[in-house]
Amino acid sequence: MEMYRRTFAEINLDHLKHNIQVLQKAFPQAPFLCPMVKANAYGHGDVQLARFLESLGIKHLGVCLIEEGLLLRRSGVNAEILVFRGFDREGAEKIIEYNMTPVVSSWEQIDHLEAVASDPVGIHLKFDTGMNRLGFRPEEAQKLFDRLWQNKKIRLKALVTHLFNGEDATDSQGISARQLRDLNRVSTVFKPFNIFCHALNSAGIMSALQMKDAGNTPADHPLFMQNWGLRPGLMIYGYNPLGQNSFGGLKPVMSLKSHVATYRQLHIGETVSYGGTWTAKQDSVIAVVPIGYADGYHRILSNQSSVVFAGKRVPLVGSICMDYLMLDVTEVVRGKDLKDFKDQEVTLFGFASDGSFLSPEELAVQAKSITWEMLTSVGERVPRIYSGLDVGFVFEESRGQR
């Protein structure tokens, strides 16, 4: 791999495998396990992860865009690819040509598929149970049934909804419970189709897991009233949206790393970076690290966050630049020879070489963001390096394949 700047995202495939196994063990009867690999697999490298997930026996993969599905197909991914975003007639043609499965959420999309399909095309039907983004209203169920029953161009395979407040899914009277009940009710209309339903994202899945772990799985609880299909995103990348680490035992997959490019010796009173927003209160040693907001390290973290440097947390000082950020490493290097810190590894998030861990969840709070955004923000120009290749995978390089 050509890499003249030692900034990269390390992707631990053993950890991904572990997280998938957590799901496979906990839900052996799930009718559908569809890891979401949209948005470049939440920043982890979609082609590489899709291939790896296939090797783990994963049969379905979720993307948002037709373009994302095309990239996977053209890269030799054979799994069933679900395209969640809507499509026009041209999009319908591409979906069919590349044997992808559309998640249909409007009458126009049914028209487009009927217009272009020669053989029956398998679809999933999306119902809007409160997210108010995409999908049919539950009241449209009967009309949809009438349109799709014995339809020669369209074969209904599943019903879909999306939890918009999955964190409350254990609460049998909560918003998610209401959504699940709604989809369950819709599914009775479609009973003659012999289909399944999927609704659980990471928060829903982790909620079900939490209740399973506690031996609490009442059949009348919405989480257990159906054998729901699973659409995990964040959790397969190692993070529990419920924010509890006591169950599930997920393992973070991505570590964002760089290495110090150079050091600056500052006199008391000197400032660092654009706008001079940080002033040295003592003679200081500043490490210059070649990663910036163009790589996805949010500028709002300027003078806020810390990173792992030589096994210690050190503060980020001054404004984050497009290509660089600066650290105050004065206390760590005090009394030591700076030559010993040449090319020192810096961990922006994830696991440092000494095993210490800095969570992107922590950065998300500081950045007034969410873990999903911290992961998906990691930029295209950051090479992904895959480790833990215990299944004989060799990925030469991630950049350039996208």
Ligand SMILES: Cc1ncc(COP(=O)(O)O)c(C=O)c1O
């Ligand atoms: C339709 C759909 N299903 C599942 C997911 C996965 O969500 P999460 O990452 O919270 O598991 C997403 C993510 O946004 C989504 O849009």
